[in-house]
Amino acid sequence: MGIAERKEREREEVKDLILNAAREIFLREGYENTSIRKIASQIEYSPGTIYLHYKDKNELLLALHDKAFECKMKSLFIDVQDIADPLERLKATGRSYLQYGIDNPQDYELMFILTCTMDALALKEEFWSDGAMAINMLKENVKACIEAGYFRKDLNLDEISLLLWSQVHGITSLYNTERLNIYSIEDKKEFMFRTLDVFFSIITHGLA
């Protein structure tokens, strides 16, 4: 009964072929300029074939989102895992997040900015699973900071995780969408990391 298996494998191969081509074009030319026809011609298939593997362009986008998340976001948290001090680990995570976001703007847009209309509930689960894991690791880290005596005991983990996430996301996305250009500062990247450090110092000492 190896034939059905091989068929299934071949289907999956084509599906991956499409996804990789889509990712290549997407990273090179951005979302707006990634067309079904371009993807199809790159892998030497007809446009119609793509619709045999992905319902529509949006589903393809969601698949790209998952791929980006799985590949990069996980490693972000794993790389800092061996930093023993929870506060230092938290800081390192924030800096890595910012660095990744500005180094891979297309990926970042896909993961945290683009609103791909997600109708199918099943897809929703897929979409969020890795993200939920990331948030949980962040919350675990905050909890460790509390247990280590860095933070107060009465803090709400959801609130603090959102606080941290939205701070780094805010800086990253303002930079990536070129909104930091209102600041007449030459080295914007240095400016961002400096500001992030100020944030971390505020976290422990406050602004007063």
Add this chain to the structure above:
Amino acid sequence: MGIAERKEREREEVKDLILNAAREIFLREGYENTSIRKIASQIEYSPGTIYLHYKDKNELLLALHDKAFECKMKSLFIDVQDIADPLERLKATGRSYLQYGIDNPQDYELMFILTCTMDALALKEEFWSDGAMAINMLKENVKACIEAGYFRKDLNLDEISLLLWSQVHGITSLYNTERLNIYSIEDKKEFMFRTLDVFFSIITHGLA
């Protein structure tokens, strides 16, 4: 010599007609679904006419951006101007920003998320003028907080303004792009404002 004047006025009227129609459709159907042909048919002109007043769709978008900024962002800062205490004024500004951002997601996307490719340098200046004013008012507010003894004296105004802006922008945009859905929290809006309040308490007291 009133004829040339009238002609100029008529030109400006058509230009405004286009802009208002564009804004209407944009707010109703979003950026993606705002087409030149829709705008043209709404004001009963031909598609080509729009290109006599705006170089391309991007320039029309920039004009919309300016309008949104002028109308709303200014009033945001003016409305809180009569709050005497600088720290309370700062908090009120943040809350108003968040409220406006979640109440007007299309406008917010236009102002702070969409990256309209801005090639013309002249346009750039137009693009930023109101934004720079907003940032300056924010910096003034921070300065007032320092002078009132709420914040330390050695703080960098650029850093603190970015810190504040990116925090509220981060929360706002994560909500508007539906990224807060990873949190299994029923009332997301309440959650955001709660988190923003935690941020303000941290600013003065720290997390420790």
Add this chain to the structure above:
DNA sequence: TTGTACAAATGAACACTGTTCAATATATTT
């Protein structure tokens, strides 16, 4: 009033887009 110059508006045309689907080609099973 007529003719001419000039600006404004048109709408067909071009090259693209996402998506569908009857027709065709290929591979497997009987």
Add this chain to the structure above:
DNA sequence: AAATATATTGAACAGTGTTCATTTGTACAA
């Protein structure tokens, strides 16, 4: 070899931004 099932095609549809030769409408001089 014939029948069946699956994979692939590419033309077609309705839409997009943008351009430009052509037409329309107005203003001024003869």
